[in-house]
Amino acid sequence: MKFFQLSLFLVVSSLSAFAHISIQGRIISDEDQQALYGATIQVKGTQTGTTTDQFGYFDLSIDAEKAELIVQYIGYETQIIEVQRPNEELIIKLQPTSLMLSEISVQSSNIKSINQLAKIDVELRPVNSSQEILRYVPGLFIAQHAGGGKAEQIFLRGFDIDHGTDISISVDGKPVNMVSHAHGQGYADMHFVIPEIIESVDFGKGTYYADQGNFNTAGYVDFRTKNKLDKSMVKVEGGQFNTVRSVAAIDLLGEKGNSNNQSAYIAGEFMLTDGPFESPQNFYRYNLFGKYNQLLNANRMLTLQASTFRSEWDHSGQIPIRAVEQGLIGRFGAIDDTEGGITGRTDISATLDEKIGEKTYLENNIYFTQYDFELYSNFTFFLEDPINGDQIKQKEERSLLGYQSKLHHEGRLMGYSFNTSAGIGFRHDKSNGNELTRTVNRRTNLERLAFGDITESNAFAYINESWQINRLLINAGVRLDYFKFNYIDNLQTNFVRQSEQKSIISPKLNFNYQVNSNWNLYLKSGTGFHSNDTRVMVAQNGDDILPRAYGADFGSQFKPFDNLIVDVTAWYLFLEQEFVYVGDAAVVEPSGRTERKGIDLSARYQILPWLYADADFNYTEPRSIDEAEGENYIPLAPIYSGVGGLTFKHNSGINGTFRARYLGDRPANEDFSETAVGYIVADANINYSTSKFEIGIMVDNIFNVDWREAQFDTESRLPFESDPVSEVHFTPGTPFFLRAKFSLFF
Structure with a gap:
């Protein structure tokens, strides 16, 4: 005693x-x-x-x-x-x-120190299109190959991510990636986002974040919209190729809302363009968005939001090099100009943030999405059907319901601070009439290759713990995901529900060491995964259907000078056996193990109080492990890439940017006998801004270079050809494209 x-x-x-x-x-x-x-x-x-x-x-x-x-x-x-x-x-x-890099410290209380770069970029470089907001992530490249209405093809860390297979994308907590999509797994269409209302960008590369689940292998991106408008605004843009775009964002409550601890605004966007193609795109898109915030009391805030989006377009698709070289069509011509599509998305969501203790707060978010998609494509022209051609239709109607709850707590133990975050949630997708059909001229259905109903559910839980021990931050987390997959094949005479289920545990361990106020070191490690299409799950009887990804990053962020921030990282990523559902052919295609390793370098420099420079450079070596040397290249995976530019924001009101992006040559097939040719493209804009209005000019591809935005090694046959030919097919990049804009603030 x-x-x-x-x-x-x-x-x-x-x-x-x-x-x-x-x-x-x-x-x-x-x-x-x-x-x-x-x-x-x-x-x-x-x-x-x-x-x-x-x-x-x-x-x-x-x-x-x-x-x-x-x-x-x-x-x-x-x-x-x-x-x-x-x-x-x-x-x-x-x-x-005004932004001063000398006042920004590289000290970090979490493992996402590189997000400093995104905050700087958002502050300096407002974007002018929904797809461009993805370029806030250093090293991320996009390509459009279907007339502007289809989700962009994404490249990051040696991945051809297609439209979202290996990057998790969300907006205000709502997932953008569509599982078991009619066109491809993880399809992530960002066109429902109005870029002018983006407030912040949270991103991370690699598999190291317990709050991120499915598709978080190469990385994740989470966009947050503004809770409140600084000012109401109306913007009108016009330019070449019959392009018109208008945006309005209206504050509904003003000072009265501020006094009542609430805010509300609506925003809308409308766009028309024919594009540079010989066959007009006839593209249109509209977006409507509304958001309401109410501080219920000092410790509780309610957020409600709703949005709807619609888009329709024609496109010229990918064209074979031989058709251009033989003079059959021009660079902006088409073999089948009846390609195109229509898509729409409606979202509603509610979020309740609540402070439940001095050092604890809880976030609850529920959302519902209604989505439809119909796409007509022709990649091989007359390879399979010399009479009618090879056009296909991919179609689905989807409802998506989800909920997530996140708990955050800060405390001290034995003299050291710690931070706990934990979460639970679920996501339920119901895709009806998920279809792949051979068609002619969008009108005649020839043969259904796939037609069924998909139900996919994902329940998850995670816990993430961080300890600050003097200069060392230790972060450990673990995540549990459970999946249930159901498929009803409507092409079968008898009703059969095919079902599989699977769970996966993903541990994470990360370290951040603060050498001094201008230098920190970090080591990240963890496993992640991406689910495969439900039709793969049932075809494989639940075997090898949630392939793991194992990653590690070692890097440093430092300030060698007051006005310069540098981040450099060496990284490695290994993926297990995968099975991929090829939506364009309705087949299951196995692929072996892969590994990627590389170096990422980013720098932000303030040359003068009103002049800023930025640069990102990335080198990657992506390889298939199970293939012979020389036949183990990963098609379309980037090797060398870089982005850089100058941004100026002068007190006189004159501001703008000049930016260039470089994507090097890369293999178009497994033995590198075909090359996806690289490019360098520069864009620029200049504006005059006041508190009441802004006028500006924007130029894409200011030097009017010929470049290939998207490229694929494809076997195809033209109408007069007796034998098929395998070669690179491409979508031409935008030529010199001039637009003017006028904005009014009130």
């Missing part, structure tokens, strides 16, 4: 020896009194720090009688605040200012 009392006395004495203060506060914008989510608070001279939550709140414990806090948020003036045993909550108001 005496031993127990003595032990208790020693423990209490040792704990009381640490004089510490607890600081609670809230960080808001002095301009509109809105909470600043993700602002950083660092204790000067230490590695202790935190970030604000959804409400702008933070909680920090310090083993000292007093301290100086460095408060930072990109686009706002840094503040240094001295605190000494505060008796009440701090309210810190930050002043908007």
